[in-house]
Amino acid sequence: MALDPSTARIGATWHLFSGGQPGSNRHATSPDGTTYLFDREMTFLRDGVGQLMANGTAVPGGTRFYTFDSIPSAPGRQPGIGSVFTADGVSWTVEPGQRLAPDPASPLESSGVKDPAGARLPDDSYLMVYVTRIP
Numbered sequence: 001m002a003l004d005p006s007t008a009r010i011g012a013t014w015h016l017f018s019g020g021q022p023g024s025n026r027h028a029t030s031p032d033g034t035t036y037l038f039d040r041e042m043t044f045l046r047d048g049v050g051q052l053m054a055n056g057t058a059v060p061g062g063t064r065f066y067t068f069d070s071i072p073s074a075p076g077r078q079p080g081i082g083s084v085f086t087a088d089g090v091s092w093t094v095e096p097g098q099r100l101a102p103d104p105a106s107p108l109e110s111s112g113v114k115d116p117a118g119a120r121l122p123d124d125s126y127l128m129v130y131v132t133r134i135p
Contacts, residue, residue, distance in 0.1 A: 004115070006054030009034070010063050010089035014055070017042075021049020023070040029089075044094050047083045049096070053084075055117040057126075062087035066099060068114040068130070079112035081130060100128060108134050 003019030014030040024043040028036035044051040044067060051067035063086050069079045080098035100116065102109035115131040 001050075004052075004054070006053060006055050006065070008058070008063050008065070009033070010086065014087055015089055017053035017056075017065065019052060025053045029134065032128060042092070046094055048110050051082055051084070052114075054081075054115055057118050057120055059085075059120065061074075063089070064095075064118070066116040066118050069112070079114070081113055081116045102128065102132070108132065117118075 005016055005018040007014055007016045009015075012031065014033040014036070016028040016030065016036050017024065017025045018028075024041045025041050025049055026038060027042045028038045030036040031054050039097050044053075046067070046069075050070040052070050054066045054068060056063050056065040064083050065086075067082045067084060080101040082097070083095045084092050085095055086092045099118075100113055102113050109132045111133040113130045116128055117130070118128045120126055
């Protein structure tokens with residue numbers, strides 16, 4: 001089963017991430033982007049909370065996958081969008097901080113943000129779309 005799959009080509013290899021066990025992500029690779037071989041579960045923690053992979057995009061020096069908390073919220077924690085980075089598709093680093101935090105002054109993101117998709121635009125700026133519940 002592949003829940004919310006997302007792919008990115010890194011070098012000559014296609015990488016696919018999909019939802020796995022709570023707080024972890026299934027990882028598969030493909031040489032041609034059509035047939036994938038599952039190779040492992042990957043868990044990324046940001047501040048002790050498992051991150052779910054959402055969308056990958058090429059950035060200078062490598063690839064960034066945007067992530068979100070696997071649990072809606074933890075006491076004292078503001079759920080937001082984070083990221084992991086790889087230069088080679090093998091070694092992954094959780095980047096510190098958040099790429100997008102809900103605006104506490106606005107009720108529009110009161111239940112948090114999740115399922116981000118980011119894209120690099122021709123002028124080298126980035127566009128992000130994401131899911132939230134607007135009351």
